[in-house]
Amino acid sequence: MNGIELATHLVYLAAATCFVWGLHRMNSPATARSGNLLSAVGMGLAVLVTAAQLVVDHSHVTAVGWAVLLAGLAGGAGFGLIAARTVRMTAMPQLVSLFNAVGGGAAALLAVHDFQRPVSVTTAVTGTIDILIGTITFAGSLVAAGKLQGLLPTRAITVPGVRALSAVVLLGGGGWLAVSPASAPAMLTAVVGALAFGIAMVLPIGGADMPVVISLLNAFTGTAVALAGFALDQTALIVAGALVGASGSILTKLMADAMDRSLPGIVLGGFGAQPGQAPAGASGPVRTITADDATIQLGYAHKVIIVPGFGLAAAQAQHAVAELAALLERRGADVSYAIHPVAGHMPGHMNVLLAEADVPYPQLKEMDEVNPEFAQADVALVVGANDVTNPAARRPGNPVSGMPVLDVDHARSVIMIKRSMGHGYAGIDNELYSNPKTAMFFADAKAGLIALTSAVKTLVG
Amino acid sequence: MTPELLTDLTVFVLSVLVGIEVIGKVPSTLHTPLMSATNSVHGIAIVGAMLIATTATDLFGYVVAFVAAAFASANVVGGYVVTDRMLGMFRAKRAAR
Numbered sequence: 001m002n003g004i005e006l007a008t009h010l011v012y013l014a015a016a017t018c019f020v021w022g023l024h025r026m027n028s029p030a031t032a033r034s035g036n037l038l039s040a041v042g043m044g045l046a047v048l049v050t051a052a053q054l055v056v057d058h059s060h061v062t063a064v065g066w067a068v069l070l071a072g073l074a075g076g077a078g079f080g081l082i083a084a085r086t087v088r089m090t091a092m093p094q095l096v097s098l099f100n101a102v103g104g105g106a107a108a109l110l111a112v113h114d115f116q117r118p119v120s121v122t123t124a125v126t127g128t129i130d131i132l133i134g135t136i137t138f139a140g141s142l143v144a145a146g147k148l149q150g151l152l153p154t155r156a157i158t159v160p161g162v163r164a165l166s167a168v169v170l171l172g173g174g175g176w177l178a179v180s181p182a183s184a185p186a187m188l189t190a191v192v193g194a195l196a197f198g199i200a201m202v203l204p205i206g207g208a209d210m211p212v213v214i215s216l217l218n219a220f221t222g223t224a225v226a227l228a229g230f231a232l233d234q235t236a237l238i239v240a241g242a243l244v245g246a247s248g249s250i251l252t253k254l255m256a257d258a259m260d261r262s263l264p265g266i267v268l269g270g271f272g273a274q275p276g277q278a279p280a281g282a283s284g285p286v287r288t289i290t291a292d293d294a295t296i297q298l299g300y301a302h303k304v305i306i307v308p309g310f311g312l313a314a315a316q317a318q319h320a321v322a323e324l325a326a327l328l329e330r331r332g333a334d335v336s337y338a339i340h341p342v343a344g345h346m347p348g349h350m351n352v353l354l355a356e357a358d359v360p361y362p363q364l365k366e367m368d369e370v371n372p373e374f375a376q377a378d379v380a381l382v383v384g385a386n387d388v389t390n391p392a393a394r395r396p397g398n399p400v401s402g403m404p405v406l407d408v409d410h411a412r413s414v415i416m417i418k419r420s421m422g423h424g425y426a427g428i429d430n431e432l433y434s435n436p437k438t439a440m441f442f443a444d445a446k447a448g449l450i451a452l453t454s455a456v457k458t459l460v461g
Numbered sequence: 462m463t464p465e466l467l468t469d470l471t472v473f474v475l476s477v478l479v480g481i482e483v484i485g486k487v488p489s490t491l492h493t494p495l496m497s498a499t500n501s502v503h504g505i506a507i508v509g510a511m512l513i514a515t516t517a518t519d520l521f522g523y524v525v526a527f528v529a530a531a532f533a534s535a536n537v538v539g540g541y542v543v544t545d546r547m548l549g550m551f552r553a554k555r556a557a558r
Contacts (some may be wrong), residue, residue, distance in 0.1 A: 069514035072530030080539025102532035108495025240505035348492030
């Protein structure tokens with residue numbers, strides 16, 4: 001090992017330390033930003049020492065090689081920078097999916113390139129798995145991003161037999177490639193099979209399951225990068241990939257648990273009324289409320305809990321809800337937000353939206369923390385959330401049975417801002433609608449919140 | 462099993478355990494930035510992309526190196542910047558207006 005190689009290894013170790021310590025600092029919102037910065041410093045060091053190694057050790061790198069590398073790095077960095085600076089917080093799940101897709105694609109390409117020269121059996125096997133998982137992630141994450149962006153239908157699309165067929169091509173091509181890594185037809189078969197499988201895997205998954213799917217694809221990319229590390233014998237890639245794989249797996253499990261759904265059940269597709277299950281109906285009468293009456297309830301409440309759901313994001317109403325909450329606080333009310341783990345399109349999406357609207361994070365409460373507080377709340381204001389508030393989940397025999405829900409029905413009164421009596425993803429009526437404590441305020445989330453805010457100012461101001 | 466593979470496997474298993482231990486403690490408030498941050502970490506593939514550019518000599522190799530470098534670089538730069546932007550919004554108190 002010469003000097004530059006030793007230096008490279010030591011810097012990679014330092015980078016891995018930065019990644020672990022940086023993630024550790026994400027345990028609290030107060031230290032998280034510096035943690036991310038530390039992780040970025042580690043990445044910067046790894047890139048710099050690799051560049052130094054290229055200059056010192058590989059004087060045979062061709063001029064075209066340098067041009068290609070620098071152009072690729074600059075182009076990617078430019079795109080990433082612009083996308084990251086301009087994305088709206090409501091579109092964050094799409095962007096994270098897109099970055100996940102390119103990460104998986106890059107991991108797969110590393111092994112594709114490596115197979116252009118003779119490789120050992122170990123490299124052939126780990127590299128092949130890297131190519132398969134990386135390519136599945138690339139295609140799957142692009143489909144997920146397309147669904148989230150509204151470019152592809154969000155409903156579950158199933159074409160019978162496509163998954164089975166693509167799985168056969170994937171496994172056949174993979175086996176062939178592992179045995180003869182230099183074979184171009186084997187590479188082509190494996191890549192085409194993996195692309196088809198990635199598309200066929202994500203396309204049938206409906207909107208409600210998106211937080212789970214995004215977490216799962218995140219875990220996949222981590223695994224692909226770790227496998228690329230095995231194939232190229234690069235410890236830095238193994239450590240970083242393993243960290244991401246662990247993180248993605250934890251989030252996947254948390255999300256699946258928060259919906260009381262099994263991972264195979266989600267991946268095999270379809271969320272909604274299962275045949276043979278009795279629909280949990282809201283059969284009773286529904287009480288509606290005007291903006292003025294809702295205002296009086298809110299204006300004299302001592303404790304208000306706001307329950308946001310994806311409808312809030314869809315209506316871009318995060319600033320409107322924060323303004324109403326700030327107004328109520330100035331009137332002396334205690335206001336907090338109850339965030340269900342799967343509210344929104346990715347884990348923790350609601351928290352980012354509300355943070356953008358300048359809501360202090362101590363007001364953002366997790367389900368287990370806030371559920372006992374509903375009993376003391378004068379008003380629970382539900383904005384754009386549906387299935388995660390359905391009390392029917394506590395009983396067996398319906399599509400949401402067993403799913404942990406927010407105890408909104410324990411509040412003294414409930415106001416639901418909704419456009420219509422429409423169903424959530426589960427396709428059943430929400431029993432909360434017909435609860436005598438509940439008043440429905442039919443309006444678009446943003447328009448409704450703005451109306452309430454101005455009414456609070458004039459009526460009880 | 463070669464000694465290199467054994468070492469790699471050891472590193473992998475221990476890293477997974479560290480990851481589970483460290484990330485299991487992150488509050489759900491920060492799950493979106495966490496996912497975005499780990500997304501940037503797997504951009505370490507950028508190191509691999511830089512190394513493969515050194516061995517590329519034909520058109521296929523150059524194309525693969527270019528795409529891998531562009532993908533990984535977008536992943537790293539975009540991931541860290543967007544995570545920082547998100548985390549910058551999390552404040553304990555309302556900002557003065």
